Amino acid sequence: MDSFIKSVKKLIKSCDCDYECNAIRFKQNFKNWTSGNNGINKFIQNTQLSDHNEYMVRNALEWIPYERLYDIKYIAADDEFGKVYRANWTDGHLNKWNDEKQNWERGGQNMFINLKILNNVASITSRYIDKV
Secondary structure (H helix, E strand, O other): OOHHHHHHHHHHHHOOOOOOOHHHHHHHHHHHOOOOOHHHHHHHHHHHHOOOOOOOHHHOOOOOOHHHEEEEEEEEEEEOOEEEEEEEEOOOEEEEEEOOOOEEEEEOOOEEEEEEEEOOHHHOOHHHHHHO
């Protein structure tokens, strides 16, 4: 078993919440998305696994599929990794888990975000992830 899976299991066992913690909810959703790059996936997953309660959920990163964005406008070339754009995000950020609906409640629908379009997501290295 790789060290990432071991750390996930340890983290989930250490959750001291009175209710099912958000780390478990995020982990159950890992199979439903991918950035196309294992390093980026693990980086996003690690931020999600550190969110044990509803007060920390806004700190979690999410992979946003391109089709969930609109009104995309070019801002500038950033560096060798890609370009920066501005866009509206249809869904908005996570707020908290809704036990009744068994889904995330969101806020800030249609909010403006800064968007980084990566030149070649498959070749992104830890150097880029460290920059983030």
